[in-house]
Amino acid sequence: MSSVKTRKAALLQALGLEVRRMSAQGVLLSGAVAERVGVSSTDLECLDFIVMAGADALTPSQLATATGLTTGAITGLVDRLEKAGFVRREADPTDRRKVRVVACEERVRQMGIYYERLAQRTEAVWAQFNEEQLRTVLEFARRSSEVSMEEVAYIRTLPVLKAIDTARKLKPKD
Numbered sequence: 001m002s003s004v005k006t007r008k009a010a011l012l013q014a015l016g017l018e019v020r021r022m023s024a025q026g027v028l029l030s031g032a033v034a035e036r037v038g039v040s041s042t043d044l045e046c047l048d049f050i051v052m053a054g055a056d057a058l059t060p061s062q063l064a065t066a067t068g069l070t071t072g073a074i075t076g077l078v079d080r081l082e083k084a085g086f087v088r089r090e091a092d093p094t095d096r097r098k099v100r101v102v103a104c105e106e107r108v109r110q111m112g113i114y115y116e117r118l119a120q121r122t123e124a125v126w127a128q129f130n131e132e133q134l135r136t137v138l139e140f141a142r143r144s145s146e147v148s149m150e151e152v153a154y155i156r157t158l159p160v161l162k163a164i165d166t167a168r169k170l171k172p173k174d
Contacts, residue, residue, distance in 0.1 A: 019144070027041065029118070030044055030045055032114075033111065033114045033115070036114060037084070037111055037114075038084060039080060039081065039084055039086070040080075042069075042077065043077050043080055043081055045067075046063060046067055046069075046074075046077055046081070047081055047086050047087065047103065047108070049063060049066050049067065050063065050081075050087055050101050050102070050103050051103045051108055057090075057092075057100035057101060057102045058100065058101050059092070059098055059099060059100055059101070060074045060075060060078060060099065060101060063078075063101060068149075068152040068153055068156060078101055081101075084107075085104055085107045086103065086104055086107050086108060087101050087102060087103055087104060088101075088102055088104055089101060089102075090102055
């Protein structure tokens with residue numbers, strides 16, 4: 001293999017590990033914040049989808065599609081977020097039969113304490129890159145998100161991996 005291919009392979013391997021590390025850290029961060037605000041990390045991530053939708057708001061069906069969760073799971077999730085004061089249900093102004101899920105801005109703003117420092121530190125990192133580099137990172141993030149969303153849908157079609165009863169396996173055979 002040429003030295004260019006070897007360097008690229010090593011770079012791709014390092015990138016793969018850092019993306020995995022970043023993903024794991026994102027999950028742990030979400031869990032830490034969720035614990036502090038009294039919701040599950042899945043509820044918190046879905047709240048972020050709702051917040052990102054802004055004035056457009058999301059219907060429960062759209063939230064289910066965006067997350068890959070079932071509509072039944074979304075109903076319970078929205079119930080919990082509503083009870084915690086983070087969202088409210090409101091009639092869709094264009095179709096009164098539909099319900100939209102809207103973030104309660106003041107309550108969401110209260111979570112800023114958990115994200116302000118991270119936002120400042122992240123902005124400081126981003127400031128070190130020029131516009132072309134930032135466009136490349138943005139394109140990478142967009143494409144990676146698309147792939148991840150497609151993979152979530154695919155994984156949900158695969159069979160469930162059955163648990164192994166390790167207690168039974170560890171017993172000596174008679």
